[in-house]
Amino acid sequence: xxxxxxxxxxxxxxxxxxxxxxxxxxxxxxxxxxxxxxxxxxxxxxxxxxxxxxxxxxxxxxxxxxxxxxxxxxxxxxxxxxxxxxxxxxxxxxxxxxxxxxxxxxxxxxxxxxxxxxxxxxxxxxxxxxxxxxxxxxxxxxxxxxxxxxxxxxxxxxxxxxxxxxxxxxxxxxxxxxxxxxxxxxxxxxxxxxxxxxxxxxxxxxxxxxxxxxxxxxxxxxxxxxxxxxxxxxxxxxxxxxxxxxxxxxxxxxxxxxxxxxxxxxxxxxxxxxxxxxxxxxxxxxxxxxxxxxxxxxxxxxxxxxxxxxxxxxxxxxxxxxxxxxxxxxxxxxxxxxxxxxxxxxxxxxxxxxxxxxxxxxxxxxxxxxxxxxxxxxxxxxxxxxxxxxxxxxxxxxxxxxxxxxxxxxxxxxxxxxxxxxxxxxxxxxxxxxxxxxxxxxxxxxxx
Ligand code: MV4
Numbered sequence: 001x002x003x004x005x006x007x008x009x010x011x012x013x014x015x016x017x018x019x020x021x022x023x024x025x026x027x028x029x030x031x032x033x034x035x036x037x038x039x040x041x042x043x044x045x046x047x048x049x050x051x052x053x054x055x056x057x058x059x060x061x062x063x064x065x066x067x068x069x070x071x072x073x074x075x076x077x078x079x080x081x082x083x084x085x086x087x088x089x090x091x092x093x094x095x096x097x098x099x100x101x102x103x104x105x106x107x108x109x110x111x112x113x114x115x116x117x118x119x120x121x122x123x124x125x126x127x128x129x130x131x132x133x134x135x136x137x138x139x140x141x142x143x144x145x146x147x148x149x150x151x152x153x154x155x156x157x158x159x160x161x162x163x164x165x166x167x168x169x170x171x172x173x174x175x176x177x178x179x180x181x182x183x184x185x186x187x188x189x190x191x192x193x194x195x196x197x198x199x200x201x202x203x204x205x206x207x208x209x210x211x212x213x214x215x216x217x218x219x220x221x222x223x224x225x226x227x228x229x230x231x232x233x234x235x236x237x238x239x240x241x242x243x244x245x246x247x248x249x250x251x252x253x254x255x256x257x258x259x260x261x262x263x264x265x266x267x268x269x270x271x272x273x274x275x276x277x278x279x280x281x282x283x284x285x286x287x288x289x290x291x292x293x294x295x296x297x298x299x300x301x302x303x304x305x306x307x308x309x310x311x312x313x314x315x316x317x318x319x320x321x322x323x324x325x326x327x328x329x330x331x332x333x334x335x336x337x338x339x340x341x342x343x344x345x346x347x348x349x350x351x352x353x354x355x356x357x358x359x360x361x362x363x364x365x366x367x368x369x370x371x372x373x374x375x376x377x378x379x380x381x382x383x384x385x386x387x388x389x390x391x392x393x394x395x396x397x398x399x400x401x402x403x404x405x406x407x408x409x410x411x412x413x414x415x416x417x418x419x420x421x422x423x424x425x426x427x428x429x430x431x432x433x434x435x436x437x438x439x440x441x442x443x444x445x446x447x448x
Pocket of ligand 1: 287
């Protein structure tokens with residue numbers, strides 16, 4: 001097992017990783033920017049190294065600074081968390097070449113899954129259902145026209161280097177295709193340094209359903225059911241739950257089986273997620289594979305009674321996935337609300353600054369993952385997530401009632417938060433009925 005892990009991240013996920021390390025008897029090194037010097041991850045780690053100024057380009061994204069911090073402290077592994085460098089194959093390679101284990105899949109897998117067209121083709125070859133569309137990259141406008149003649153409108157143009165909703169164009173008629181093709185390529189070239197695009201049939205009201213996977217370095221892969229992540233705004237998830245209200249056991253078996261086939265195809269060797277899009281006829285299709293631990297991993301942890309971060313670390317150290325994990329069954333229902341320092345009544349304007357008072361909820365079935373404390377100052381440089389509130393119940397109704405109770409107990413003063421929005425969503429008839437889609441938030445008339 002590793003002796004000392006450097007956590008190349010901040011905020012709640014840095015704390016989450018420190019907790020896993022403590023239980024595994026592994027020493028921890030926090031890195032922090034000047035803006036984060038009073039952050040909890042700095043205090044809870046065994047050691048801490050300042051890696052630069054507030055803007056993440058000069059601190060949490062600086063590979064030389066991170067590697068120096070790992071070398072100075074003699075860390076034998078790096079955990080990248082989510083965001084920042086977590087899906088950067090170059091960083092993973094640099095770590096390995098310096099003799100530092102990168103806690104994640106092999107750099108080759110990160111590169112392959114980062115190319116969305118390649119990932120899709122790989123999944124198709126593995127027999128995972130994929131969305132009808134182009135055969136890989138579309139190299140010219142005339143090729144794009146040929147594809148849409150075959151599949152029909154509407155279509156979506158996606159950047160192969162994109163993901164998470166960046167560099168996409170929905171096209172509803174022939175007259176829009178030329179402009180969408182060129183503007184998507186220009187945008188992708190500027191944003192990712194790779195202008196290549198591919199084309200798919202566009203689904204109007206899909207659900208976003210993703211499957212949690214663990215693969216080890218010995219070829220074993222286990223699947224830990226699905227998460228429903230349809231409640232999102234501008235590609236930022238707000239609420240996630242497991243299981244999905246749209247998935248019964250026979251559908252779950254199919255999702256798990258497809259995800260395992262996909263992961264085995266690439267010899268996936270870490271914690272990872274396969275995202276599926278589910279249409280109104282409850283057909284599911286591969287969308288993307290995420291090669292990191294995700295923000296919403298706790299809902300899977302609650303229903304499967306497992307510590308995914310500890311498993312991810314053990315896998316990176318070469319351990320085999322425990323046999324018993326293959327037979328885990330989910331229990332009850334878990335929901336996560338992301339509490340962001342944003343004002344939902346002002347277009348979700350970020351609300352950094354001092355938290356003047358804080359009370360976090362507790363009691364049966366309530367978990368709060370947060371780095372915030374009373375008098376903590378939320379810096380303006382990073383994402384606005386200040387807490388994840390997770391409730392677990394025997395069924396969806398109990399998890400929802402528990403969440404509403406916990407949201408009522410939650411007091412955050414000094415900054416605006418998404419707490420009122422969560423209350424409104426959880427009280428909404430359509431949310432209660434489980435009839436969700438990625439269009440929920442724009443179509444529902446939510447009053448705060
Ligand atoms: C789609 C789609 C509809 N049809 N692809 C958005 C993020 C990226 N992962 C892919 N995305 C989508 N791809 C086809 N063929 C709709 C979306 C989409 C979406 C997906 C998941 C969660 C929220 C979303 C919000 C808008 C669009």
